[in-house]
Amino acid sequence: MVTSHNMANLEDEIALQNRLLSNMKNSQKGYEEIMLDMETNMDVISNTLLHLRHQLIDSHHQINVLTEENTCLKTLYKSNNNNI
Known part of the structure; x- marks a missing residue:
């Protein structure tokens, strides 16, 4: 036999379960938003x-070119000074 007291308890339990479910859904949405933000940030960082x-590869290449040019200019300068 279901009494009005039991019915009220069941209704309270259902209401509590619905609130918990709603909170879980909101938490899941928040988690998904955080994960999406993190994924976007990781793409930007990558x-x-x-x-x-x-840029580093290009800079190393430029350093090598300039080093070679500097060596050639030093050699040319020494050669010209020896001829004077």
Whole structure:
């Protein structure tokens, strides 16, 4: 036999379960938003690192070119000074 007291308890339990479910859904949405933000940030960081890596490679190449040019100019300068 279901009494009005038991019915009220069941209704309270259902209401509590619904609130908990709603809270869980909101938490899940928040978690998904955080994960999406993190994924976006990781993409930006990854692209930035790739760009910086290319810049570093280009800089190393430029250093090598300038070092060779400097060596050639030093040699030319010494050669010209020896001829004077």
